Amino acid sequence: xxxxxxxxxxxxxxxxxxxxxxxxxxxxxxxxxxxxxxxxxxxxxxxxxxxxxxxxxxxxxxxxxxxxxxxxxxxxxxxxxxxxxxxxxxxxxxxxxxxxxxxxxxxxxxxxxxxxxxxxxxxxxxxxxxxxxxxxxxxxxxxxxxxxxxxxxxxxxxxxxxxxxxxxxxxxxxxxxxxxxxxxxxxxxxxxxxxxxxxxxxxxxxxxxxxxxxxxxxxxxxxxxxxxxxxxxxxxxxxxxxxxxxxxxxxxxxxxxxxxxxxxxxxxxxxxxxxxxxxxxxxxxxxxxxxxxxxxxxxxxxxxxx
Numbered sequence: 001x002x003x004x005x006x007x008x009x010x011x012x013x014x015x016x017x018x019x020x021x022x023x024x025x026x027x028x029x030x031x032x033x034x035x036x037x038x039x040x041x042x043x044x045x046x047x048x049x050x051x052x053x054x055x056x057x058x059x060x061x062x063x064x065x066x067x068x069x070x071x072x073x074x075x076x077x078x079x080x081x082x083x084x085x086x087x088x089x090x091x092x093x094x095x096x097x098x099x100x101x102x103x104x105x106x107x108x109x110x111x112x113x114x115x116x117x118x119x120x121x122x123x124x125x126x127x128x129x130x131x132x133x134x135x136x137x138x139x140x141x142x143x144x145x146x147x148x149x150x151x152x153x154x155x156x157x158x159x160x161x162x163x164x165x166x167x168x169x170x171x172x173x174x175x176x177x178x179x180x181x182x183x184x185x186x187x188x189x190x191x192x193x194x195x196x197x198x199x200x201x202x203x204x205x206x207x208x209x210x211x212x213x214x215x216x217x218x219x220x221x222x223x224x225x226x227x228x229x230x231x232x233x234x235x236x237x238x239x240x241x242x243x244x245x246x247x248x249x250x251x252x253x254x255x256x257x258x259x260x261x262x263x264x265x266x267x268x269x270x271x272x273x274x275x276x277x278x279x280x281x282x283x284x285x286x287x288x289x290x291x292x293x294x295x296x297x298x299x300x301x302x303x304x305x306x
Contacts, residue, residue, distance in 0.1 A: 003051030005121060005260060007114050009130035010058035010102065014091055016131075016148065017041060018084045026278040031083035038091050039274060039282045042098045043289070046265060053124070053260045055101045055253065057110040057117070064107040069240050076187040090273060097270045099263035105252045108245065111135060115244035117253050118143045121260070129155065134183070134242060136163045137174040168200035176209045179238035188241055191231045193223060202228075209235050 017037035024033035066073045080088075095102055103113055111130075115138045118126045126143040128135055135145055139160055146155035156162070160171055169177045180199035182190025194202075202219070206212035212219075213232055219225035253259045267290050274282040 002124065003049070003053075004125035004127045005117075006045070006049050006051055006054035007117060007126060007128045008045075008054070008056045008100075009110050009114065009128065009132060009135075010056040010092075010095070011110065012130055012132060013041060013148075014038060014084070014088065017091075018081070018087075026276075030277070031087055032277040032279065034084055034087045035090050035094070035273075035277050036279050036282065039094060039270075039279060042094060043282070043285055046098060046289070049127075052262055054262055055103050055117075055260055056095050057113045058102055058104045059110050060104040060106050060108075062107075063109045063112075065245070066109075066241055069237060070188070072187050073241060074186050076184075090277065094270065094273055097266045097273065099265045101259050101261075103253050103259060105248070105250055108248065112245040112248065113252070114138075116246045116248045116251070117260070119246045120251065120253070127157075133167075133174070134178065134186075134244065136167065136171055137242075137244060139163050139171040167196070169203050173203045173208070175239055175242050176203055178242045179209060179235050182238070183242070186241070188238055189234070190238070191227050191234065193227055198224060209239065 014034060018034040021033040021037045024031070024036055026032045063073065092102055103117075104110070105113060111132060111134055114128055114130070114135065118128070118138055122142075124142075127146050128143070129146045129148065131147055136158070139145060139158060141159060145158040147158055148155055158166070163169075163171045163174070167174065167177060177196075177199050178188075178190075180190055180194050180202065181196055182188050190199075202212055202224075205218070206215060212228065213235070216225055216229045219228060267286055271283055271286050274286065
């Protein structure tokens with residue numbers, strides 16, 4: 001079987017790299033911490049994922065349709081730090097030099113594009129590098145998440161069983177689960193007093209929010225029953241915000257044979273970028289990688305045999 005298609009939530013990994021290494025600058029005084037950590041991440045991918053198909057997927061701008069639903073969507077997020085913003089051009093140049101395409105589309109989030117690609121390319125397994133719990137809604141036996149651990153040295157593979165174990169709900173119930181508890185990182189308020197355990201228990205009892213709203217009288221806890229009964233509009237809006245959009249007419253990942261095809265890394269350009277930022281350990285690792293790929297020239301006595 002062919003290797004799975006690998007999709008990377010680009011900015012989640014860029015921020016992860018930025019916070020993993022702090023206060024690193026190059027000889028010119030430029031911040032280089034994120035470039036350094038992201039270079040190591042790209043080297044890790046090159047070693048551990050041998051598939052020929054994949055892409056980095058990024059947010060291009062604000063999510064227009066979600067802001068129409070809720071003007072305060074993600075309003076609690078601080079702008080990108082200036083020292084990280086200064087490094088993103090070099091980071092995306094490295095992504096390209098490592099042979100990956102970057103896919104983005106104005107008005108939509110990376111999560112939507114990833115979900116759309118996973119739905120569209122139905123004849124292949126998909127692996128998604130992301131820590132975003134919203135992505136759990138698209139997990140199947142074919143589509144799985146690779147969630148970086150705290151150290152960034154390994155990934156936890158989450159399929160349906162792992163999602164069930166972590167959240168106590170099935171992937172198909174994740175949208176309703178998050179609609180009930182809210183998502184503080186996206187400024188999506190849930191029902192006050194309904195936490196993860198209560199939400200999971202409600203979904204075990206009713207299966208879905210629509211079913212629950214039709215049978216609120218069956219909720220045993222008086223306070224929860226009252227709050228749920230009053231939260232119909234909130235839950236409707238939350239479901240719209242949390243559900244990933246897969247019907248994207250533009251399909252920026254097409255033609256699939258090209259946009260999702262990884263090229264051979266340009267080691268010369270990668271080394272140049274690393275050297276420009278004084279990333280000596282990265283340059284050394286690249287040289288070791290290239291030496292492992294390119295066999296040494298034959299010795300004199302070997303040459304004489306031909």
